[in-house]
Structure formats: structure tokens, C-alpha cells
Amino acid sequence: MSASLLHDYIERISHLIRSETRIAGTDFDLQPIQLDVLHFLTRSNRYSNTPQSVTDYFGLTKGTVSQTIKALENKGLLLKTPDKKDGRKVHLSVTRTGRKLLDKAMPARVVAGAWGELAEDDRDRLLADLSQLLAKMQEANGMNAFGVCRTCRFNTQVSDTKFFCELTQEPLSATDVTLLCREHTIPTEEAEAAKIEAAER
Numbered sequence: 046m047s048a049s050l051l052h053d054y055i056e057r058i059s060h061l062i063r064s065e066t067r068i069a070g071t072d073f074d075l076q077p078i079q080l081d082v083l084h085f086l087t088r089s090n091r092y093s094n095t096p097q098s099v100t101d102y103f104g105l106t107k108g109t110v111s112q113t114i115k116a117l118e119n120k121g122l123l124l125k126t127p128d129k130k131d132g133r134k135v136h137l138s139v140t141r142t143g144r145k146l147l148d149k150a151m152p153a154r155v156v157a158g159a160w161g162e163l164a165e166d167d168r169d170r171l172l173a174d175l176s177q178l179l180a181k182m183q184e185a186n187g188m189n190a191f192g193v194c195r196t197c198r199f200n201t202q203v204s205d206t207k208f209f210c211e212l213t214q215e216p217l218s219a220t221d222v223t224l225l226c227r228e229h230t231i232p233t234e235e236a237e238a239a240k241i242e243a244a245e246r
Contacts, residue, residue: 065153073146075120078103082113083122084151086139090194090224092213094136098227101189122146180231192229195222199230 066077073080085102086094093102100110114137117123122143128134139147152160160168183190194200199212200222208217212228 061155062153065155066150069150069153073150075146076113076116078105078109079113079117080147080150082110083117083139083143083147085225086123086137087144087147088225090221090226091136093191093225093227094138095134096137098191099137101227102191117143184231189227190229190231191225191227192231193222194224194226194229196232197226197229198232199228 063077066080070077070080081103082099085099089098092098096107096110096114099105099114100107103110105113114123114125118125122140124138124140125135126138128136163171180190180192194210194217195208197210199210200217201209201211203209203216206219208219208222209215210217212230
């Protein structure tokens with residue numbers, strides 16, 4: 046497959062999802078980006094649920110993000126909470142009403158429907174391939190990976206339910222490691238080998 050054909054496929058899929066998101070948003074008087082931001086925040090850990098992370102993840106201007114957050118606050122779908130250590134920073138959390146809305150609107154029906162038609166092996170292979178492609182594209186653009194915490198090189202498993210972030214030097218819960226993190230770094234072979242060696246000592 047050529048890069049041009051791959052681009053065409055991804056572009057077409059993106060348009061289909063955007064169209065479905067626009068329709069879903071209309072039902073709740075929300076713009077597609079507002080739904081997208083809510084969805085992102087339900088999957089973000091405490092290092093990523095900030096206005097700056099929203100800006101970086103979507104590649105938007107600070108002004109657009111500020112307006113989006115304000116609109117979601119006014120609709121009772123989002124809450125701002127000051128950071129306990131740094132009063133200049135705020136964390137964003139989706140309210141119960143916001144989560145109920147997302148349950149009805151996301152993922153797009155076109156995605157859910159097509160996903161249900163695929164065999165399990167095809168799903169696993171597709172997710173692995175898309176994950177690898179995304180990582181390569183982010184690396185080429187110098188963008189934050191925003192990967193799942195558990196797959197980060199800095200994540201260390203302490204027990205069945207406890208984890209530790211070597212970067213921030215903070216403990217992580219079993220829930221934390223299932224969420225997206227702006228500090229996510231793809232493990233190198235050397236780092237993984239060092240982890241295994243340390244665990245065996």
C-alpha cells in the first residue's frame with residue numbers, strides 16, 4: 046500500500062467519524078470539539094487533565110481551548126479544580142452529567158458498528174498496527190505521545206494493584222495506569238531489559 050492510499054483511507058475514516066460526532070453533538074447542543082474534549086478528559090490521568098494538555102493533544106490555540114472549556118463548564122459538563130501543589134494550575138474533570146452524555150454519544154455509531162463486524166484477531170491486529178503508525182507519526186512531528194500510562198518506560202509495577210512512576214516519583218493506582226499521560230515515553234529495548242533485570246534481583 047502506498048503512503049498516498051493510506052492517507053486517503055485515514056482521511057475518509059476521519060471524515061466519517063467527524064460527521065457522526067457532529068450529528069451526536071447536535072442532539073446535545075455541543076460542537077464536535079466539545080465532545081472530543083470531554084472524551085479526552087475521561088481518559089486522562091492527573092498529569093494530562095489540564096488546559097495545556099488539551100491544547101497539546103488537539104493542536105488547538107489556547108483561546109479556542111479556553112472558550113471550549115468555558116462552554117462545557119456553563120453546561121455543567123466540566124469542573125475546574127485547583128492543583129493542590131501549584132495554585133496556578135487547574136485540573137479538569139468531567140461531571141456525572143457529562144459522562145452520561147458521553148455514554149450516549151461516544152464512540153461514534155459508525156465506529157461501533159464497524160468494530161462489531163470485525164473478528165477478534167482482526168481487531169487486535171488493527172489496533173496494534175494503528176498504535177504503531179500513530180507512534181511513528183507523533184515521533185516525526187515531535188508531539189507528546191499521550192500514550193496509556195501502563196505502556197510507558199517510566200511505569201514500574203510494584204504489586205498486582207500498585208504501580209510507580211519513575212519520572213514523577215509518585216505512586217500510581219491500578220486505575221491511573223489505564224489512562225492517557227502527556228509524559229508517556231515509548232520504552233526502548235535497553236530500558237525494558239534494565240527493568241527485567243531489576244525485577245529479577
